[in-house]
Amino acid sequence: QVQLRESGSGLVKPSETLSLTCAVSGDSITSYRWWSWVRQPPGKGLEWIGEIFHDGATNYYPSLMSRVTISMDKSNNQFSLRLTSVTAADTAVYYCASGNDYSWAYWGQGILVTVSS
Amino acid sequence: EIVLTQSPGTLSLSPGDRATLSCRTSQRISSNYLAWYQQQPGQAPRLLIFGTFNRATGIPDRFGGSGSGTDFTLTISRLEPEDSAMYYCQQYGTSPPRYTFGPGTKLEIK
Numbered sequence: 001q002v003q004l005r006e007s008g009s010g011l012v013k014p015s016e017t018l019s020l021t022c023a024v025s026g027d028s029i030t031s032y033r034w035w036s037w038v039r040q041p042p043g044k045g046l047e048w049i050g051e052i053f054h055d056g057a058t059n060y061y062p063s064l065m066s067r068v069t070i071s072m073d074k075s076n077n078q079f080s081l082r083l084t085s086v087t088a089a090d091t092a093v094y095y096c097a098s099g100n101d102y103s104w105a106y107w108g109q110g111i112l113v114t115v116s117s
Numbered sequence: 118e119i120v121l122t123q124s125p126g127t128l129s130l131s132p133g134d135r136a137t138l139s140c141r142t143s144q145r146i147s148s149n150y151l152a153w154y155q156q157q158p159g160q161a162p163r164l165l166i167f168g169t170f171n172r173a174t175g176i177p178d179r180f181g182g183s184g185s186g187t188d189f190t191l192t193i194s195r196l197e198p199e200d201s202a203m204y205y206c207q208q209y210g211t212s213p214p215r216y217t218f219g220p221g222t223k224l225e226i227k
Contacts, residue, residue, distance in 0.1 A: 036216075038162075046154075046162065046205055048216040061214045062118075095161055102209035103152035105173055107161035 002026045004096045004108035012090075012115050018083040022096030022108060029077050030054045033100055037070060037081045039092040040110075047092075052079055086115045119144050119210050121219035129225045136193040138222045140206035145186045150209040153182060153191045155202045156221075162205065166191060193224075201226045 008020035022035070029035060036051040050060035052070045060068050064083070072079040083090060093112050097104035120143040130136055140151070148169040154162035164173040166182035169189060181192045193200055206219040 045220050046156075046207075046218040048214060048218070051215070059213070059215050099164065099167075101152075101167045101171075102150050103164055103167040103207065104162075105164045105167075107163075110161050 002098060002106040004098065004106055006094060006096050006108045006111040008111060008113070010112055010114060012086050012113060013117050014087055014115055015085055018081070018086050018090060018094075018113055018115075020081045020094055020096075020111060020113070021078050022080070023076075023078045024098075025077070027098075029072055029079060030074055033098055035070075035072065035079045036097045036104060038095045038097055038104070039090075040095070041089075041092045049081065049083075049094075088115050091115045118214060119146065119208055119217055121206055121208060121217055123204075123206060123219035123222050125222060126220075127223045127225065129227060130196055132196055132198060132226060134196045136191075136196055136200070136224055138191040138193075138204050138224070140184075140189045140191070140219050142187045142189070142208055146208050146210070148185055151182075151184070151189050152207045152209075153180075154205045154207060155200075156205065157202045165204075196226050198226050200224060 003025045005023045012018045034051045037049040050070050052058050067084045069082040093110040095110045096108045099105040122141045124139045151169045153166040156162045179194045183190050203221045205221045
């Protein structure tokens with residue numbers, strides 16, 4: 001059973017960089033699956049941010065592409081999200097997720113990130 | 118970008134009823150690429166259905182998926198109070214963005 005756990009700062013100032021990490025257990029991050037980030041603004045729906053494959057290949061949501069970087073740390077079996085130049089619109093619960101078959105069977109519990117001075 | 122539309126926005130039913138939730142895509146997609154999630158308040162989404170028809174591990178057979186082309190349906194039979202939740206459809210696309218979600222249907226069981 002794959003387990004995911006997000007960690008990182010829950011409060012980020014406007015214009016600064018949001019950084020989150022997803023620790024993976026129960027599977028190797030080098031296994032044949034995509035590792036994703038999804039966010040949900042308070043009271044709103046789900047938005048896919050991007051993903052990284054076991055070989056390091058990435059895909060990002062087009063409107064976020066200029067500000068997003070997803071990377072992996074194989075030695076610690078984790079992957080990370082970095083979002084630069086944040087604004088209040090980036091306030092959301094951020095989930096890491098993974099799965100096969102073009103969907104996500106495994107989710108972290110989510111971490112609320114608030115952008116505020 | 119493929120846009121997903123879900124209807125109804127809110128559905129209010131009674132225990133034992135049958136719920137029918139609709140998801141429409143702005144372009145035809147492969148049946149392999151459509152999934153459904155349930156989200157309880159304060160919790161992460163839970164995968165219910167993948168590939169239009171396939172129940173995820175541990176999902177009871179009261180949950181069923183169907184559809185093709187641009188029209189997809191999640192059916193929940195014999196509703197239980199714990200089925201009260203938001204339900205999202207999600208599609209995978211080969212062109213950016215790779216994944217998009219519908220706006221969700223709120224299911225209320227009273």
